[in-house]
Amino acid sequence: MDQSVAIQESLEEGATCRTAVQGVLTAGDSVESRLLGLVETCGEHAIYVYTHRRMAIAAEDVCLERVIPITEDFVVEEVVLDDDLPVIGADVTVRLGSEADQLTVRLPFGSQTRTFLREVVRSIPVLKLNYLIKKW
Known part of the structure; x- marks a missing residue:
């Protein structure tokens, strides 16, 4: 099910949800699902x-909790937790954000997660500039 539709319906006019993924916050002892x-x-x-x-x-099924702007210092990095064993096809834990605002979330293995992370990386301003320079 494409959950980006629910996000798109909640946005103001002129905003577009490019892709969405459901994950689990890894901060603290609680397990909280987020979209x-x-x-x-x-x-x-x-x-x-x-x-x-x-x-x-x-x-009606979603409630905006926070917005993390994608700026030049935005980072997407895989986090290897102490209790994780490397297993092919396992969920992936990533840290998204800048120094000022970060989010660590476990995302499910699969094409939806790959698409989401690929599109996030493509949207980082510095990477766009580097890509355009290399392409030129």
């Missing part, structure tokens, strides 16, 4: 973090 959406507004990108009641299929 992450890569949202573009006027050429700027951000990660929108939503709480949700169930499988998010409509705007």
Whole structure:
């Protein structure tokens, strides 16, 4: 199920949810599910973090918790936890954000997660500039 539809319905006019993935926050002892959406507004990108009641299929199912802007210092890095054993096909834990605002989340193995992370990396301003320079 494409949960980006629920995010798109919750956004203001002019904003577009490019892709979304559901993950689990890894901070602390609690296990809390969140829906992450890569949202573009006027050429700027951000990660929108939503709480949700169930499988998010409509705007009523999600509630915006926070917005993490994607800026030049934005980083996407895999986190290897002490209790993780490297297993092919396992979920992946990533840290997203800048020094000022970070999020560590465990994302499910699969194409939806790969697509989400690929699109987030592509939206980082410095990488876009480097890509354009190399392409030129």
